[in-house]
Amino acid sequence: MYALTVRDRMMIAHSLPHPVFGPAQGLHGATYVVELTIRRAELGEEAFVIDIGEATTLLREALADLDYANLDDHPELAGTLTTTEALARFVADRVAGRLAGGPYAGLDVTLREHPDAWATYSRDL
Amino acid sequence: MYALTVRDRMMIAHSLPHPVFGPAQGLHGATYVVELTIRRAELGEEAFVIDIGEATTLLREALADLDYANLDDHPELAGTLTTTEALARFVADRVAGRLAGGPYAGLDVTLREHPDAWATYSRDL
Amino acid sequence: MYALTVRDRMMIAHSLPHPVFGPAQGLHGATYVVELTIRRAELGEEAFVIDIGEATTLLREALADLDYANLDDHPELAGTLTTTEALARFVADRVAGRLAGGPYAGLDVTLREHPDAWATYSRDL
Amino acid sequence: MYALTVRDRMMIAHSLPHPVFGPAQGLHGATYVVELTIRRAELGEEAFVIDIGEATTLLREALADLDYANLDDHPELAGTLTTTEALARFVADRVAGRLAGGPYAGLDVTLREHPDAWATYSRDL
Amino acid sequence: MYALTVRDRMMIAHSLPHPVFGPAQGLHGATYVVELTIRRAELGEEAFVIDIGEATTLLREALADLDYANLDDHPELAGTLTTTEALARFVADRVAGRLAGGPYAGLDVTLREHPDAWATYSRDL
Amino acid sequence: MYALTVRDRMMIAHSLPHPVFGPAQGLHGATYVVELTIRRAELGEEAFVIDIGEATTLLREALADLDYANLDDHPELAGTLTTTEALARFVADRVAGRLAGGPYAGLDVTLREHPDAWATYSRDL
Numbered sequence: 001m002y003a004l005t006v007r008d009r010m011m012i013a014h015s016l017p018h019p020v021f022g023p024a025q026g027l028h029g030a031t032y033v034v035e036l037t038i039r040r041a042e043l044g045e046e047a048f049v050i051d052i053g054e055a056t057t058l059l060r061e062a063l064a065d066l067d068y069a070n071l072d073d074h075p076e077l078a079g080t081l082t083t084t085e086a087l088a089r090f091v092a093d094r095v096a097g098r099l100a101g102g103p104y105a106g107l108d109v110t111l112r113e114h115p116d117a118w119a120t121y122s123r124d125l
Numbered sequence: 126m127y128a129l130t131v132r133d134r135m136m137i138a139h140s141l142p143h144p145v146f147g148p149a150q151g152l153h154g155a156t157y158v159v160e161l162t163i164r165r166a167e168l169g170e171e172a173f174v175i176d177i178g179e180a181t182t183l184l185r186e187a188l189a190d191l192d193y194a195n196l197d198d199h200p201e202l203a204g205t206l207t208t209t210e211a212l213a214r215f216v217a218d219r220v221a222g223r224l225a226g227g228p229y230a231g232l233d234v235t236l237r238e239h240p241d242a243w244a245t246y247s248r249d250l
Numbered sequence: 251m252y253a254l255t256v257r258d259r260m261m262i263a264h265s266l267p268h269p270v271f272g273p274a275q276g277l278h279g280a281t282y283v284v285e286l287t288i289r290r291a292e293l294g295e296e297a298f299v300i301d302i303g304e305a306t307t308l309l310r311e312a313l314a315d316l317d318y319a320n321l322d323d324h325p326e327l328a329g330t331l332t333t334t335e336a337l338a339r340f341v342a343d344r345v346a347g348r349l350a351g352g353p354y355a356g357l358d359v360t361l362r363e364h365p366d367a368w369a370t371y372s373r374d375l
Numbered sequence: 376m377y378a379l380t381v382r383d384r385m386m387i388a389h390s391l392p393h394p395v396f397g398p399a400q401g402l403h404g405a406t407y408v409v410e411l412t413i414r415r416a417e418l419g420e421e422a423f424v425i426d427i428g429e430a431t432t433l434l435r436e437a438l439a440d441l442d443y444a445n446l447d448d449h450p451e452l453a454g455t456l457t458t459t460e461a462l463a464r465f466v467a468d469r470v471a472g473r474l475a476g477g478p479y480a481g482l483d484v485t486l487r488e489h490p491d492a493w494a495t496y497s498r499d500l
Numbered sequence: 501m502y503a504l505t506v507r508d509r510m511m512i513a514h515s516l517p518h519p520v521f522g523p524a525q526g527l528h529g530a531t532y533v534v535e536l537t538i539r540r541a542e543l544g545e546e547a548f549v550i551d552i553g554e555a556t557t558l559l560r561e562a563l564a565d566l567d568y569a570n571l572d573d574h575p576e577l578a579g580t581l582t583t584t585e586a587l588a589r590f591v592a593d594r595v596a597g598r599l600a601g602g603p604y605a606g607l608d609v610t611l612r613e614h615p616d617a618w619a620t621y622s623r624d625l
Numbered sequence: 626m627y628a629l630t631v632r633d634r635m636m637i638a639h640s641l642p643h644p645v646f647g648p649a650q651g652l653h654g655a656t657y658v659v660e661l662t663i664r665r666a667e668l669g670e671e672a673f674v675i676d677i678g679e680a681t682t683l684l685r686e687a688l689a690d691l692d693y694a695n696l697d698d699h700p701e702l703a704g705t706l707t708t709t710e711a712l713a714r715f716v717a718d719r720v721a722g723r724l725a726g727g728p729y730a731g732l733d734v735t736l737r738e739h740p741d742a743w744a745t746y747s748r749d750l
Contacts, residue, residue: 001496001497001498002460002463002464002494002495002496002497003494003495003496003497004459004460004492004493004494005492005493005494005495006491006492007365007490007491007492008491009364009365011274011278011279011280011363011364012278012279013263013264013277013278013279013320014263014279018170018171020171020176021176022178023317023318024261024318026318026319026320027263027320028261028262028263028279028317028318028319028320029261029262029263029264029278029279029280029281030261030279030280030281031279031280031281031282031363031364032281033364033365043460043461045393046393046395046456046458047455047456047458047460047461048458048459048460049460049494051395051396052492053397056491056492067273067278068273068274068276068278069276069278070263070276070277070278080172081171081172083171083172083173084129084173085127085129085168085172085173085174086168086172088127089127113261113281114259114261114281114283115132115257115259115283115740116131116132116133116181117129117130117131117132117177117181118129118130119127119128119129119130119174120127120128120130121126121127121128122126122127122128123126132740134739134740136649136653136654136655136738136739137653137654138638138639138652138653138654138695139638139654143420143421145421145426146426147428148692148693149636149693151693151694151695152638152695153636153637153638153654153692153693153694153695154636154637154638154639154653154654154655154656155636155654155655155656156654156655156656156657156738156739157656158739158740192648192653193648193649193651193653194651194653195638195651195652195653205422206421206422208421208422208423209379209423210377210379210418210422210423210424211418211422213377214377238636238656239634239636239656239658240382240615240632240634240658241381241382241383241431242379242380242381242382242427242431243379243380244377244378244379244380244424245377245378245380246376246377246378247376247377247378248376251746251747251748252710252713252714252744252745252746252747253744253745253746253747254709254710254742254743254744255742255743255744255745256741256742257740257741257742258741268545268546270546270551271551272553293710293711295643296643296645296706296708297705297706297708297710297711298708298709298710299710299744301645301646302742303647306741306742330547331546331547333546333547333548334504334548335502335504335543335547335548335549336543336547338502339502365490365507366506366507366508366556367504367505367506367507367552367556368504368505369502369503369504369505369549370502370503370505371501371502371503372501372502372503373501382615384614384615386524386528386529386530386613386614387528387529388513388514388527388528388529388570389513389529398567398568399511399568401568401569401570402513402570403511403512403513403529403567403568403569403570404511404512404513404514404528404529404530404531405511405529405530405531406529406530406531406532406613406614407531408614408615442523442528443523443524443526443528444526444528445513445526445527445528488511488531489509489511489531489533490507490509490533518670518671520671520676521676522678580672581671581672583671583672583673584629584673585627585629585668585672585673585674586668586672588627589627615632616631616632616633616681617629617630617631617632617677617681618629618630619627619628619629619630619674620627620628620630621626621627621628622626622627622628623626
C-alpha cells in the first residue's frame with residue numbers, strides 16, 4: 001500500500017459549549033496543522049498516489065472557508081461541537097467527496113492543535 | 126475510525142544487560158518522548174475520543190513512577206530488559222488497564238528515544 | 251553567555267482590525283507556541299540560569315489569562331493590535347517585571363503562530 | 376504489535392520526465408528524510424523488534440548508492456519515474472530482501488521530501 | 501528588538517567541485533528549508549516588523565529561479581561554490597536589495613539542508 | 626556573519642545532588658540533542674564556515690566519553706553539578722580547544738533535554 005501526505009494549516013476561532021470542556025467553553029482559537037493522507041494500493045503510469053500539487057489544492061479548498069474564520073458562525077457547523085475529532089472528520093468527508101470514484105483506497109486527516117495533542121479521522125474511499 | 130494522541134515525556138536512567146546492546150549495557154539514560162494514541166470507532170455526544178485533559182492525566186499517571194527514576198531499581202521491571210519496545214508495552218498495558226470497559230477500540234504507545242529512533246506498541250482494547 | 255529556554259503554548263481568539271491584515275481582520279484564532287529564553291552571563295552555585303520549574307511557572311503565569319481567551323476582550327490589550335510581535339512583547343514585559351533585580355542579562359520571547367511564521371521580542375534586564 | 380523505526384536521509388538529484396510534473400520535469404533535487412519501520416508481533420529474548428544499530432545499518436546500506444547521486448544515472452532506476460512513492464518502494468523492497476525469513480511481520484518506508492509532503496510504502500514480510 | 505521569521509523551501513540540484521567536498525563533488529541535490537528573519541528596533545502603527553504575507557512573497561521571489569533548478573546552470577551562480585553558506589548569503593543579499601531604505605535593522609537567512617545541518621548568514625540593513 | 630550548525634546527541638545518566646532540583650536529585654537520565662554552531666566573519670576559498678564532516682567529527686569526539694555513560698562517574702565532572710547549562714559549557718569548551726587559532730569568531734552549544742526545555746552556552750574564539 002502507498003500513501004501520500006500533504007500538509008496545510010488553518011487559524012480558527014471557536015468555542016466548545018459543553019461542560020466537559022472547562023475553559024475551552026469560552027471563545028478561544030487554534031492553529032490547526034492539517035495533514036491529509038491519501039492511500040492507494042497500486043500506482044498508475046505517473047508513479048504517484050496523486051499529484052502533490054493536486055492534493056495540496058484539494059486540501060486548501062477543503063480548508064478555505066474555515067481558515068481565518070470563527071467556526072461558531074459557520075453555517076455547515078451550526079449545532080456541531082467543533083472538537084478536533086469532529087473537524088478532522090468534517091475535512092476528511094469534504095475531501096472524500098472530491099475523490100470518490102478515483103483509484104484510492106482511503107484517506108486520513110490529522111489535525112494538530114498544539115505540540116502535545118492531535119486527532120485523526122480515517123475512512124475508506 | 127477516530128484517534129486522539131497526547132504527548133508527555135519521562136527522563137530515566139537504565140542499563141540493558143545483554144551482550145547484544147554493546148555500549149548500552151552500562152548505566153546510561155534517555156528522555157523518552159511518549160505519545161499515547163487512543164482509537165475509537167464512533168464518537169459520543171461530547172464529539173471526542175476522550176477528553177484531552179483526561180488522556181493527559183492517564184498518561185502522566187502511567188509515567189509518574191518511571192519519570193526521574195533509575196529503571197534498574199523499579200520493582201515492577203525487575204528482570205525486564207527495559208528496551209524502548211518493552212517500555213512502550215509496559216506503558217500501554219498500564220493505560221489499557223484504566224480504559225478497559227470503555228468505548229475504545231485500541232491504543233498505541235510510541236516512545237521516541239532520540240530524533241532518529243522510536244518504537245511503538247499497539248494493542249486492542 | 252548562558253541561555254535557558256522553556257516552552258509553553260496558548261490558544262487564543264482575536265481579530266486584527268487594520269486594513270493591512272486582509273482576512274485576519276475578522277475574528278479567528280491561533281495556537282501560539284511560546285518560548286521564553288532567559289540569558290545570564292555567569293552561573294551561581296546551582297549551575298543554572300534559572301530553575302527550569304521556576305521558569306516554566308513564570309511563563310505559565312504570564313500566559314494564564316491569555317490562554318483560552320478572546321484577546322479582543324482582554325482589558326490590558328484594549329486598543330492594541332494583537333499581532334504576534336505585540337504579543338511577544340506583552341509576554342516578555344510581564345516576565346521581565348518578575349525577573350527585575352535578579353542576576354539576568356536579558357530575555358527573549360518567541361511566539362510561533364504556525365510552522366512557517368514566528369516572531370521574537372528581545373530585551374535587556 | 377511492535378514497531379521499531381530508524382531514520383536516515385539521502386541527498387539526490389533527479390528529474391521527473393512526464394508532463395504531469397510541471398517544473399519538476401527539469402533536473403532538480405531533494406533531501407529525502409527516510410524512516411524505516413519494521414513490525415513484529417512478538418519479541419524474542421532481546422526484547423526488541425530488531426537491534427537499532429542493525430536496523431540503522433540496513434537502512435544505510437539500502438540508501439548508500441542513492442545518496443549524493445543523480446538518480447537519472449542510476450542503473451537500477453533506468454526508465455523509472457523516481458517519484459517519492461516509487462523511491463519509497465524501491466528502498467522498502469531492498470530492505471525486505473535482507474529481512475526475508477526473519478521474525479518480522481512487515482515494514483514501512485516513509486520518504487519526507489519537504490516539511491509539507493511525504494510518502495510511505497508499506498508491505499508485509 | 502523585534503524579529504519576524506517566515507519559512508519556505510527550494511528543491512535544487514548542484515555539485516560542489518572542490519576536493520574538500522568528497523562525495524558531494526558529484527551532482528546531487530537538496531531540499532533547503534529556508535528561514536528569513538527580519539529585525540526591526542521599533543514597530544509602526546501596524547504593530548508588525550513586516551506583513552507576513554509581504555515577507556513570504558519577498559522570500560518566494562528570492563527563491564523562485566533557484567527552486568526546481570540545477571544550480572550548476574544558474575547564470576548568477578557561475579563560478580560560485582554553492583555551499584549552504586554561500587546560498588544563504590545569496591538569498592540574504594537578494595532580499596536585502598528589496599528592503600533597503602526601509603525601517604529594518606538587519607536580516608538573517610538560514611538554510612536547513614537536512615535535520616542535522618544548517619547554515620545562517622546574518623547582515624545589517 | 627556566517628554560522629554553521631551540526632547536530633548530534635548523547636544518552637546519559639546523572640543525578641543533580643542539590644536540594645533545588647527536587648526529584649532530579651535522584652539518579653535519572655536524558656537524551657541530550659546537541660547542536661554545535663560555529664561562527665565566522667568571512668569565508669575562505671571553500672565557501673564554508675567549516676566542513677560539515679569535520680564539524681560533525683569534532684562534535685562526536687567531544688561527546689564520545691559522555692554518550693552512554695553515567696556522568697556521576699565521569700572523572701572530569703567530579704564535583705560538578707551536571708546541569709544542562711554546565712554540560713553545554715563543558716562541550717563548548719572542549720570544542721573551543723580544538724578550534725583555537727582557526728578563522729572562527731565564536732561558537733554556541735545548545736543541549737535540548739526534552740521538547741520544552743533547552744540551554745545554550747555561547748563563547749568567543
